[in-house]
Amino acid sequence: MNELDAERAYVERCREAVRRMLDGARHNVIVGETVAGDRYSAERLGRHLKSLAKELSEEPDGPPFFGRLDYGPDAGDHAARKYYIGRRHLSGDTGEPPVVIDWRAPVARAFYRASAREPGGVAVRRRFGWSNDSAELTGYEDERLDLGEERDAAASRIVTAEIERPRVGPMRDIVATIQPEQDELVRAPISGSICVQGAPGTGKTAVGLHRAAYLLYAHRQRLRNGGVLVLGPNQAFLGYISQVLPALGEVDVEQTTVGRLLRHRGEMRAHDGEDAAVVKHDARMAKVLRRALYARVRKPSGTLAVPDGSYRWRIDEYDLRRVVDDTRREAVPYLVGRERVISRLVSLLQQRAESRGQTPNAAWVKRMRRSITGFTDEVWPTVRAEEVVAEVLTDADALARAAGGTLTPAEQKAILWTRPPRSHRSARWSEADIVLLDEVAGLLEREQGYGHVIVDEAQDLSQMQCRAIARRSEHGSITVLGDLAQATTPWAAVRWPDALTHLGKPDTAVIALTTGFRVPAAVVALANRLLSTLDADVPQTRSLRSDGMLRVRRVPDLATAVVAAVRDALRHEGSIGVIAADVGPLAERLRAEGIVVAGLDGADATAGTTGAQVTAVPATLVKGLEYDHVILAEPAAITEAETRGANRLYVALTRAVSRLDVLHTRSLPAALDDHGSPM
Numbered sequence: 001m002n003e004l005d006a007e008r009a010y011v012e013r014c015r016e017a018v019r020r021m022l023d024g025a026r027h028n029v030i031v032g033e034t035v036a037g038d039r040y041s042a043e044r045l046g047r048h049l050k051s052l053a054k055e056l057s058e059e060p061d062g063p064p065f066f067g068r069l070d071y072g073p074d075a076g077d078h079a080a081r082k083y084y085i086g087r088r089h090l091s092g093d094t095g096e097p098p099v100v101i102d103w104r105a106p107v108a109r110a111f112y113r114a115s116a117r118e119p120g121g122v123a124v125r126r127r128f129g130w131s132n133d134s135a136e137l138t139g140y141e142d143e144r145l146d147l148g149e150e151r152d153a154a155a156s157r158i159v160t161a162e163i164e165r166p167r168v169g170p171m172r173d174i175v176a177t178i179q180p181e182q183d184e185l186v187r188a189p190i191s192g193s194i195c196v197q198g199a200p201g202t203g204k205t206a207v208g209l210h211r212a213a214y215l216l217y218a219h220r221q222r223l224r225n226g227g228v229l230v231l232g233p234n235q236a237f238l239g240y241i242s243q244v245l246p247a248l249g250e251v252d253v254e255q256t257t258v259g260r261l262l263r264h265r266g267e268m269r270a271h272d273g274e275d276a277a278v279v280k281h282d283a284r285m286a287k288v289l290r291r292a293l294y295a296r297v298r299k300p301s302g303t304l305a306v307p308d309g310s311y312r313w314r315i316d317e318y319d320l321r322r323v324v325d326d327t328r329r330e331a332v333p334y335l336v337g338r339e340r341v342i343s344r345l346v347s348l349l350q351q352r353a354e355s356r357g358q359t360p361n362a363a364w365v366k367r368m369r370r371s372i373t374g375f376t377d378e379v380w381p382t383v384r385a386e387e388v389v390a391e392v393l394t395d396a397d398a399l400a401r402a403a404g405g406t407l408t409p410a411e412q413k414a415i416l417w418t419r420p421p422r423s424h425r426s427a428r429w430s431e432a433d434i435v436l437l438d439e440v441a442g443l444l445e446r447e448q449g450y451g452h453v454i455v456d457e458a459q460d461l462s463q464m465q466c467r468a469i470a471r472r473s474e475h476g477s478i479t480v481l482g483d484l485a486q487a488t489t490p491w492a493a494v495r496w497p498d499a500l501t502h503l504g505k506p507d508t509a510v511i512a513l514t515t516g517f518r519v520p521a522a523v524v525a526l527a528n529r530l531l532s533t534l535d536a537d538v539p540q541t542r543s544l545r546s547d548g549m550l551r552v553r554r555v556p557d558l559a560t561a562v563v564a565a566v567r568d569a570l571r572h573e574g575s576i577g578v579i580a581a582d583v584g585p586l587a588e589r590l591r592a593e594g595i596v597v598a599g600l601d602g603a604d605a606t607a608g609t610t611g612a613q614v615t616a617v618p619a620t621l622v623k624g625l626e627y628d629h630v631i632l633a634e635p636a637a638i639t640e641a642e643t644r645g646a647n648r649l650y651v652a653l654t655r656a657v658s659r660l661d662v663l664h665t666r667s668l669p670a671a672l673d674d675h676g677s678p679m
């Protein structure tokens, strides 16, 4: 039998192992549900086994492995052993070692990291190639690390084919081809936070998602309670990445946007102007809100008399002040503080009662608590986050008291509501207001946190949004992914250390990724010209891809040219994205010409999964997405549409996997203009 046939025979062994595991899981579902000791454990066991059965049966014919490691004779415990590496562990026959090892297992690490210089005992690294439908093993490539032979990504046919594969449907996992510098980030210890500054298409999102899967595997116990949270910029992006973690067997990761994470705080029913939003998103607002909240705490004056039957207990002003002052100094959440004031006063009353020979019981304590409510409501009242925020945004005097020395009078004026609501109950909150509500809620009570938070496109977060994330990762670590050059919000970070400070992890190291896996070299060269004008201190990208096509054309009529470009693109396999500042009219025209076009707007959560080959997407929503062929219409309109329009254009220019058509009727933005000559 030749080597390839032997590997194909191994594939059969793996498929047999899947069938065996599937039968076992199905059998256990039945047994687990009927014989497990109590209902609770029966339910848990049943759920676990059902999900295993579902997982295995959904993909019984997927490639069971993508790599193999052959250890040399001097590799200690691994000497002369062979390991197949795949997306998930496949058990061997009873008493036999597993037939496939999960890519996240410690032994699999060498598949990604072993080099000719540091082979770590590995003699041969083998990569497998599969047919497009993953049904058939088509070939393999060996690196004889023991002979000093090593191929980098660009020299491997299998890796290059995977990177250059036309994109269809949602984002896929990259387990088979994770690069060494990416693997270092994926497997970085959970105890530390990391920040990845990566140019477009360097694999930040891919790294973040694989890191989530890795951490859940390596630290399942530790993450059982808090879990892992993935934050992305919008629903379209979340739709695009939604399949990656389930394909890696992880279905319990919460993937959401900051807006959705905070939506229980209030319904968004208003939009701020940029002036107001910029102030509301500034971290100085945290100070303002804290002052506004604690302005409610008053200095007690006079003696407190508490009736108890025919008797009155007294606590004098000195003791009352001491209780309130001590509690303030403890810097606990506001509502915990109120509770402490109450219990301390009750315990003073109790001491007094005991010294008079009484033995207060629970009912007495309850009665005393009730009797001092009037007093605590005065010196440390309960309050809702909505009241504090509404007060600051409505009452100019209250705002001036809270914001004096922190916000300028002009800034205070910018955030005051021009048409104040009658009460906080009828307030119409904006996106920024909801972040303020969350800030106050965080001052009132401590937030339940996550074990690990992965923040994608983090450059766009405001300081206040960063603080909201920090509250949820206080006791865990975070992975921050972003690109300062792609910052498009008016409050975006200019330097990573600033954002990291607001995220509560100021000592996090910033690591750069500069090898691009998406954008072809010709397109990167064009985008890099724009990069130098963006005022972002980031390294240039180097593309791994020498293939690809770039056409920049001045056209007499935009819509007609877009239709022709789409028709031309439709001759190829792969997704097509039409990107423009205002894409609506172009989409209409395409449809009028009989072309099926999926529209992408904020409400469309199924982005990239609609099955349509052509998607029309506004430039404002294209962040994090990619299309095999991009048709970018009228760049000048994109740069003009917003303050950071040039950054937006940089994002739009870097979405193409294989081909980019830039069509324009007006002059190109200066950095891109090559004196009108076609590129």
Ligand SMILES: Nc1ncnc2c1ncn2[C@@H]1O[C@H](COP(=O)(O)OP(=O)(O)OP(=O)(O)O)[C@@H](O)[C@H]1O
Binding pocket: 162, 163, 171, 172, 173, 174, 177, 178, 179, 182, 198, 199, 200, 201, 202, 203, 204, 205, 206, 207, 483, 486, 517, 518, 623, 624, 625, 626, 654
């Ligand atoms: N090691 C790899 N092997 C194969 N494909 C890869 C690899 N790394 C990244 N890719 C692919 O390159 C593309 C870009 O990756 P990704 O979206 O993670 O980059 P990004 O840095 O988040 O980009 P952007 O900043 O534009 O959002 C994706 O299609 C991803 O699957």
